[in-house]
Amino acid sequence: FPKIDDNFSLDEYKRYGRQMIVPDFGSLPSQIKLKNSSILVVGAGGLGCPALLYLSAAGIGKIGIIDDDLVDTSNLHRQVLHTTETVGIHKCESARRYINKLNPHVVVETYQFRLQNDNAFDIVSKYDLVLDCTDTPATRYLINDVSVLCGKTIVSGSGLKTEGQLSILNFNNKGPCYRCFYPKPPSPESVTSCSDGGVIGPVIGLLGITMAVETIKILTGYYTDETFKPFLSMYSAYPQQQLRVFKMRNRKPDCAVCGNLPQILKETILENQIDYAAFCGTVNSNVL
Amino acid sequence: FPKIDDNFSLDEYKRYGRQMIVPDFGSLPSQIKLKNSSILVVGAGGLGCPALLYLSAAGIGKIGIIDDDLVDTSNLHRQVLHTTETVGIHKCESARRYINKLNPHVVVETYQFRLQNDNAFDIVSKYDLVLDCTDTPATRYLINDVSVLCGKTIVSGSGLKTEGQLSILNFNNKGPCYRCFYPKPPSPESVTSCSDGGVIGPVIGLLGITMAVETIKILTGYYTDETFKPFLSMYSAYPQQQLRVFKMRNRKPDCAVCGNLPQILKETILENQIDYAAFCGTVNSNVL
Amino acid sequence: MGIRVKIEFLGGLDVISSGVREHKAVVPLEEGEATMKDLVEYVTHNIISDPKDIPVFIEDDTVRPGILVLINDTDWELEGQEEYVLESGDVFTFTSTLHGG
Amino acid sequence: MGIRVKIEFLGGLDVISSGVREHKAVVPLEEGEATMKDLVEYVTHNIISDPKDIPVFIEDDTVRPGILVLINDTDWELEGQEEYVLESGDVFTFTSTLHGG
Ligand SMILES: [Zn+2]
Numbered sequence: 001f002p003k004i005d006d007n008f009s010l011d012e013y014k015r016y017g018r019q020m021i022v023p024d025f026g027s028l029p030s031q032i033k034l035k036n037s038s039i040l041v042v043g044a045g046g047l048g049c050p051a052l053l054y055l056s057a058a059g060i061g062k063i064g065i066i067d068d069d070l071v072d073t074s075n076l077h078r079q080v081l082h083t084t085e086t087v088g089i090h091k092c093e094s095a096r097r098y099i100n101k102l103n104p105h106v107v108v109e110t111y112q113f114r115l116q117n118d119n120a121f122d123i124v125s126k127y128d129l130v131l132d133c134t135d136t137p138a139t140r141y142l143i144n145d146v147s148v149l150c151g152k153t154i155v156s157g158s159g160l161k162t163e164g165q166l167s168i169l170n171f172n173n174k175g176p177c178y179r180c181f182y183p184k185p186p187s188p189e190s191v192t193s194c195s196d197g198g199v200i201g202p203v204i205g206l207l208g209i210t211m212a213v214e215t216i217k218i219l220t221g222y223y224t225d226e227t228f229k230p231f232l233s234m235y236s237a238y239p240q241q242q243l244r245v246f247k248m249r250n251r252k253p254d255c256a257v258c259g260n261l262p263q264i265l266k267e268t269i270l271e272n273q274i275d276y277a278a279f280c281g282t283v284n285s286n287v288l
Numbered sequence: 289f290p291k292i293d294d295n296f297s298l299d300e301y302k303r304y305g306r307q308m309i310v311p312d313f314g315s316l317p318s319q320i321k322l323k324n325s326s327i328l329v330v331g332a333g334g335l336g337c338p339a340l341l342y343l344s345a346a347g348i349g350k351i352g353i354i355d356d357d358l359v360d361t362s363n364l365h366r367q368v369l370h371t372t373e374t375v376g377i378h379k380c381e382s383a384r385r386y387i388n389k390l391n392p393h394v395v396v397e398t399y400q401f402r403l404q405n406d407n408a409f410d411i412v413s414k415y416d417l418v419l420d421c422t423d424t425p426a427t428r429y430l431i432n433d434v435s436v437l438c439g440k441t442i443v444s445g446s447g448l449k450t451e452g453q454l455s456i457l458n459f460n461n462k463g464p465c466y467r468c469f470y471p472k473p474p475s476p477e478s479v480t481s482c483s484d485g486g487v488i489g490p491v492i493g494l495l496g497i498t499m500a501v502e503t504i505k506i507l508t509g510y511y512t513d514e515t516f517k518p519f520l521s522m523y524s525a526y527p528q529q530q531l532r533v534f535k536m537r538n539r540k541p542d543c544a545v546c547g548n549l550p551q552i553l554k555e556t557i558l559e560n561q562i563d564y565a566a567f568c569g570t571v572n573s574n575v576l
Numbered sequence: 577m578g579i580r581v582k583i584e585f586l587g588g589l590d591v592i593s594s595g596v597r598e599h600k601a602v603v604p605l606e607e608g609e610a611t612m613k614d615l616v617e618y619v620t621h622n623i624i625s626d627p628k629d630i631p632v633f634i635e636d637d638t639v640r641p642g643i644l645v646l647i648n649d650t651d652w653e654l655e656g657q658e659e660y661v662l663e664s665g666d667v668f669t670f671t672s673t674l675h676g677g
Numbered sequence: 678m679g680i681r682v683k684i685e686f687l688g689g690l691d692v693i694s695s696g697v698r699e700h701k702a703v704v705p706l707e708e709g710e711a712t713m714k715d716l717v718e719y720v721t722h723n724i725i726s727d728p729k730d731i732p733v734f735i736e737d738d739t740v741r742p743g744i745l746v747l748i749n750d751t752d753w754e755l756e757g758q759e760e761y762v763l764e765s766g767d768v769f770t771f772t773s774t775l776h777g778g
């Protein structure tokens with residue numbers, strides 16, 4: 001695909017033309033921003049699949065995918081990037097194959113292991129923005145702490161049964177983080193994963209797509225320090241589909257990781273002084 | 289896939305297990321209803337792609353896809369079921385190939401031509417429910433009239449730029465139809481398609497997914513004549529993502545097609561007394 | 577005095593008000609006497625930025641076909657259409673019908 | 678008298694009220710004197726169907742970690758938390774945090 005100007009090939013102009021003409025998107029400068037951006041998608045499951053589909057289609061320059069799980073038949077009602085043909089292979093490899101076909105202009109890097117205390121900083125620091133598409137509170141706290149300490153904004157989604165939640169965390173290192181919202185982790189008994197509690201496929205799919213929309217808004221510079229307001233959005237599929245926006249607290253001065261006197265530091269994590277699995281329930285390797 | 293009981297194979301139980309345990313879904317009886325259902329998806333574009341992905345994954349028994357258009361590079365930022373490899377082939381064939389890989393239990397029928405006055409009754413009458421994923425008012429009126437006259441419920445979605453709309457029309461032959469909402473067609477100058485006006489990929493993707501959710505709710509019997517209330521939902525991606533529900537009018541006694549003295553009959557359409565293209569602007573063959 | 581209301585334009589209809597989606601307005605009439613007809617007139621003369629855009633909003637003396645009118649998130653057909661009597665705090669939503677797919 | 682409010686349970690928290698997501702309630706206290714603390718107590722004793730479920734809602738004498746509390750769609754942290762003074766027409770939303778992906 002030879003470039004026809006400083007930025008793009010003819011194929012890319014054709015491919016992205018219909019989004020560049022949308023006024024809120026921000027035309028060519030925004031498309032260039034997407035091309036120069038890199039994102040890390042943690043989890044290639046129910047949330048990760050649709051987010052990856054639409055973000056790779058939109059022309060993000062580089063996408064990292066981390067997931068240690070293999071494609072299973074029980075995933076296929078919601079993890080629509082994987083197919084019967086890729087059952088048994090790594091989810092990140094399955095995702096990479098499809099993305100390469102959908103948009104060959106995207107560079108895909110895969111990490112076929114779990115995000116952990118000892119590898120998280122190396123990986124997260126390589127990307128501009130992190131999408132939390134995981135399935136356990138333990139990993140959500142780890143992603144939060146490492147992203148805050150690396151200065152990355154997080155787009156966070158979750159869902160269960162017929163509902164889902166969406167938020168932007170640590171926006172520009174000024175917005176509240178996951179620990180500002182949830183200083184105390186939930187008790188392990190109160191936590192249900194999609195595998196345990198079930199979920200309707202398009203419900204978690206919708207949440208993954210809302211994450212893609214927020215990612216595009218952030219990377220194209222739609223939100224600024226002045227216009228960004230902390231929020232948590234709540235989607236319900238029943239009785240009637242609704243997506244409501246709740247106005248949320250600001251960053252908490254006493255937050256353990258993003259506050260004025262943080263107790264959680266890079267060293268604390270690297271030296272395994274925080275055992276994420278222990279402090280909020282065991283990590284189930286099937287559900288990342 | 290040998291059946292292990294009257295209903296499903298082991299592969300299907302594995303595949304659908306995680307949605308069957310969701311209480312609102314309705315467990316095994318609902319899964320059987322999906323299996324015994326057939327839907328017609330008109331348009332395999334920005335709305336049709338995500339709807340097809342999630343509805344085939346969910347285990348609908350038979351899916352018909354009608355679209356006369358070929359995959360073009362300019363579609364790929366939003367029509368994520370198609371890939372660089374399928375550019376130039378028919379969208380319905382491209383969709384069929386992926387669905388066969390995603391869920392081999394689904395029977396797919398394709399119609400590689402445009403829905404028109406002379407073929408619409410034969411096709412629509414073969415299915416239980418119609419998804420209107422088209423891009424022009426002319427086709428929307430045709431789908432409406434034929435579906436009303438064939439007694440089919442319509443799940444209708446649309447989108448442009450950063451917004452979208454969702455509705456259920458002619459619910460159980462009792463709810464309002466498209467003509468109840470819009471008795472007078474818009475003037476051709478006021479109509480903008482996604483190709484002309486542009487759209488952000490995940491925006492139209494989200495609408496397609498909301499259509500999949502409504503389709504599942506209808507086919508599993510969640511809505512009844514008593515609980516169904518006419519609505520139109522409005523999605524906006526900017527400034528903050530929101531999906532709002534508007535309460536809409538009931539069926540209008542003077543509706544031209546579903547009212548007490550309908551002027552539009554099967555014969556009227558078959559004899560081309562209604563020229564859909566002429567009465568609401570030319571149909572652009574690129575945008576179905 | 578006047579009646580304090582919120583007026584929204586969705587579905588791209590904000591083109592008629594210089595891209596502003598949400599307006600807080602005080603309709604300069606007595607509560608109990610003003611109807612939806614007055615509100616539509618108020619919008620036509622006080623909110624549409626450029627008179628050239630009036631035909632985008634009005635046709636044959638009423639709101640143009642293809643524009644849905646919602647009063648507090650409810651179709652105006654259920655609320656008496658142009659006869660609806662305005663109340664302070666009401667939210668009026670005008671949205672174009674979208675056709676894209 | 679009493680204060681008329683709406684109470685919602687989202688994120689699966691409707692398990693504590695027999696699956697009912699939305700409650701219209703009259704809190705039997707004087708407007709201006711009742712606070713969020715009273716509302717939480719009201720919910721605990723009048724809405725939770727089975728006393729066995731109280732620990733799903735309450736821990737250490739306040740709302741359990743992992744449950745977000747919204748007052749008219751705004752985080753209660755911005756509204757004074759337990760000191761917020763109830764007003765007629767208020768909407769109180771309690772939602773579990775979802776973790777699935
Ligand atoms: Zn924090």
Ligand SMILES: [Zn+2]
Nearest residue numbers: 465468543546
């Ligand atoms: Zn009708």
